Amino acid sequence: MASIKDVANLAGVAVGTVSRVINNAPAVKPTTRDKVMAAIKQLNYVPDEVARNFKMQKSKMVALMLPSIWNPFFSELAYYIEDELDRSGFKLMLCNSGGKPEKELYYFDMLKQNKVAGIVGITYNDIENIVSTDIPIISIDRHFNKQITCVTSDNFEGGRVALRELVKAGSKKPAFLGSVPLMYSETLRRKDGFVHEAQTLGIPCAVYEEPDSLKDEDQYYSNFLQRHPDIDGVFAITDMTAARYIEKAKEAGIRVPDDVKVIGYDGIQDHPYFHPLLSTIRQPVEEMARTAVRLLLKKVEGESLDREVFRIPVTYRAGETT
Amino acid sequence: MASIKDVANLAGVAVGTVSRVINNAPAVKPTTRDKVMAAIKQLNYVPDEVARNFKMQKSKMVALMLPSIWNPFFSELAYYIEDELDRSGFKLMLCNSGGKPEKELYYFDMLKQNKVAGIVGITYNDIENIVSTDIPIISIDRHFNKQITCVTSDNFEGGRVALRELVKAGSKKPAFLGSVPLMYSETLRRKDGFVHEAQTLGIPCAVYEEPDSLKDEDQYYSNFLQRHPDIDGVFAITDMTAARYIEKAKEAGIRVPDDVKVIGYDGIQDHPYFHPLLSTIRQPVEEMARTAVRLLLKKVEGESLDREVFRIPVTYRAGETT
DNA sequence: CACTAAATTGGAAACGTTTCAATATCGAAT
DNA sequence: ATTCGATATTGAAACGTTTCCAATTTAGTG
Numbered sequence: 001m002a003s004i005k006d007v008a009n010l011a012g013v014a015v016g017t018v019s020r021v022i023n024n025a026p027a028v029k030p031t032t033r034d035k036v037m038a039a040i041k042q043l044n045y046v047p048d049e050v051a052r053n054f055k056m057q058k059s060k061m062v063a064l065m066l067p068s069i070w071n072p073f074f075s076e077l078a079y080y081i082e083d084e085l086d087r088s089g090f091k092l093m094l095c096n097s098g099g100k101p102e103k104e105l106y107y108f109d110m111l112k113q114n115k116v117a118g119i120v121g122i123t124y125n126d127i128e129n130i131v132s133t134d135i136p137i138i139s140i141d142r143h144f145n146k147q148i149t150c151v152t153s154d155n156f157e158g159g160r161v162a163l164r165e166l167v168k169a170g171s172k173k174p175a176f177l178g179s180v181p182l183m184y185s186e187t188l189r190r191k192d193g194f195v196h197e198a199q200t201l202g203i204p205c206a207v208y209e210e211p212d213s214l215k216d217e218d219q220y221y222s223n224f225l226q227r228h229p230d231i232d233g234v235f236a237i238t239d240m241t242a243a244r245y246i247e248k249a250k251e252a253g254i255r256v257p258d259d260v261k262v263i264g265y266d267g268i269q270d271h272p273y274f275h276p277l278l279s280t281i282r283q284p285v286e287e288m289a290r291t292a293v294r295l296l297l298k299k300v301e302g303e304s305l306d307r308e309v310f311r312i313p314v315t316y317r318a319g320e321t322t
Numbered sequence: 323m324a325s326i327k328d329v330a331n332l333a334g335v336a337v338g339t340v341s342r343v344i345n346n347a348p349a350v351k352p353t354t355r356d357k358v359m360a361a362i363k364q365l366n367y368v369p370d371e372v373a374r375n376f377k378m379q380k381s382k383m384v385a386l387m388l389p390s391i392w393n394p395f396f397s398e399l400a401y402y403i404e405d406e407l408d409r410s411g412f413k414l415m416l417c418n419s420g421g422k423p424e425k426e427l428y429y430f431d432m433l434k435q436n437k438v439a440g441i442v443g444i445t446y447n448d449i450e451n452i453v454s455t456d457i458p459i460i461s462i463d464r465h466f467n468k469q470i471t472c473v474t475s476d477n478f479e480g481g482r483v484a485l486r487e488l489v490k491a492g493s494k495k496p497a498f499l500g501s502v503p504l505m506y507s508e509t510l511r512r513k514d515g516f517v518h519e520a521q522t523l524g525i526p527c528a529v530y531e532e533p534d535s536l537k538d539e540d541q542y543y544s545n546f547l548q549r550h551p552d553i554d555g556v557f558a559i560t561d562m563t564a565a566r567y568i569e570k571a572k573e574a575g576i577r578v579p580d581d582v583k584v585i586g587y588d589g590i591q592d593h594p595y596f597h598p599l600l601s602t603i604r605q606p607v608e609e610m611a612r613t614a615v616r617l618l619l620k621k622v623e624g625e626s627l628d629r630e631v632f633r634i635p636v637t638y639r640a641g642e643t644t
Numbered sequence: 645c646a647c648t649a650a651a652t653t654g655g656a657a658a659c660g661t662t663t664c665a666a667t668a669t670c671g672a673a674t
Numbered sequence: 675a676t677t678c679g680a681t682a683t684t685g686a687a688a689c690g691t692t693t694c695c696a697a698t699t700t701a702g703t704g
Binding site: 046047048049050051053054057059061064068069070072075076078079082083086091092093094095096109110112113114115275276 | 368369370371372373375376379381383386390391392394397398400401404405408413414415416417418431432434435436437597598
Binding site: 003004005015016019020023029047048050051052053054055056 | 689690691692693694700
């Protein structure tokens with residue numbers, strides 16, 4: 001592999017000059033530039049990025065840390081994040097933490113050792129005191145009131161819209177259905193918005209959160225069905241939850257949407273084999289991804305951000321379940 | 323950030339000694355090791371991976387190049403690839419090529435500059451003459467009769483099983499449905515196996531491949547429905563294709579599985595909201611992923627592989643469409 | 645033509661490691 | 675005590691860049 005020295009020799013100039021040419025720094029005479037360019041072409045030289053990163057003490061690598069790329073919401077997110085990074089000449093390193101705090105720590109250490117430029121994280125840990133000062137971080141959907149900037153969808157508003165849409169679809173007794181909340185998670189605000197809107201409109205509204213102790217999924221849903229037999233509208237914290245509920249409800253002889261209207265949250269399914277097509281609050285995945293990257297790169301450049309949380313507007317998408 | 327020099331100073335030894343300690347090389351006296359360890363702990367020292375990569379002229383980074391991580395099949399694959407890499411201390415860099423040859427080239431260049439240890443690729447290009455000599459590559463589902471080792475599911479056998487299962491389900495006139503084949507793609511063998519088995523059993527068997535010229539998806543399926551009105555069994559090259567077919571068939575008043583049995587290929591859907599549950603040939607995604615990584619790392623170590631193509635067995639999974 | 649300022653280029657240090665030849669230390673055998 | 679081999683340790687070079695200062699060239703001016 002030809003190095004910058006070889007180029008310098010062939011072109012009859014100093015390595016510093018070659019360096020200036022390839023970084024098109026000013027103050028290099030056109031004729032020298034041409035000589036150098038010729039040598040570069042002749043030797044088929046390409047700069048060694050690793051050496052560069054080393055010398056510069058920083059790289060153009062950004063890590064995406066999430067529980068599992070297998071999850072379709074995350075994989076869509078990852079798609080846009082990679083795309084946006086690539087546009088700025090950055091690369092993406094993928095870290096599946098499995099949602100395990102110890103693995104998250106392990107990865108953070110590794111990333112620090114590897115001097116990544118920044119991290120986009122969807123984490124289960126209280127990462128507040130871990131890397132914040134060293135490496136710029138953007139967190140998705142988790143808000144750790146610190147310098148870790150958070151990008152999320154407008155969960156509160158999404159909850160409000162869900163309530164209104166359920167009512168509009170004819171529901172008299174809507175309920176919120178969601179599993180145990182994560183600490184720091186912004187997604188809990190979906191419930192808050194939902195409940196708030198119900199109060200505003202003076203509508204009775206039930207809330208069913210999964211108890212910590214309950215690990216059996218079947219039991220979770222049947223508990224809900226038993227405990228709230230008169231519910232005629234369900235806002236599930238996730239499309240996944242909504243789908244599972246519909247499944248169980250069907251088994252219990254409840255018809256959707258005739259007996260119960262259902263609205264989910266996410267809207268990631270765009271495949272023909274999703275049936276029934278879920279009514280849902282669609283997350284602006286692409287915009288969240290691009291925003292996260294842009295903010296992160298600003299931080300990488302040393303800029304400071306004016307806000308702690310960036311909430312992107314959501315939209316309601318009618319399906320076959322309302 | 324403390325460097326190896328700081329550690330050496332504090333411990334009162336030479337940097338070379340510290341280096342041997344952290345790489346636990348032999349020939350270092352226990353007492354010195356302890357001194358060094360103490361200094362490391364005190365300074366909170368961690369070796370700089372970038373500097374290491376630079377010095378060693380190689381990194382522990384493997385690239386995964388695929389059309390789009392958004393595709394659920396690829397995202398499952400990526401999940402296991404990352405997991406397997408991590409177990410060997412390697413990192414994953416994600417490259418979405420969009421299936422565009424020029425973007426693939428661009429990424430290959432970038433990867434070469436970044437001295438990645440190896441590449442797992444699902445590419446649309448004839449990458450045969452591009453990087454093969456420089457960087458170890460494993461290709462998934464594409465077989466370029468060269469030193470680019472290929473890992474794939476047993477597509478031929480999958481096709482045979484599909485035919486048999488359709489017949490078993492009562493189909494008299496089965497057909498293959500698949501879009502235009504990719505060059506070098508091993509997936510075409512699904513058709514070969516299907517047709518071969520039909521011939522063996524003496525059963526008539528139609529084949530409908532998407533013509534190059536035809537880009538309109540709706541037209542594609544309605545063409546098929548028109549042209550083969552008496553078909554009572556469909557083997558689709560992909561679950562995706564199967565799902566789309568079912569959709570269109572339903573619109574045309576054809577009932578699945580009453581009028582037509584359908585079998586897909588992939589079996590990636592494991593979500594409750596996939597309906598109807600597709601009968602399918604399940605790809606051994608996890609094993610493919612882990613095999614690909616293990617083979618790649620062997621190549622990275624300099625071993626040569628004894629085969630050009632590794633075919634992993636598939637299984638049939640009955641759903642609601644047969 | 646001499647002089648000055650500006651433009652261009654050369655050369656070397658530095659980034660944090662690994663590695664290798666050279667040197668030092670230690671125990672045991674003489 | 676002295677020598678020998680084995681075991682430990684040192685110190686410096688090298689990896690491929692960038693960057694800074696000094697040196698040199700060039701162009702412009704009187």
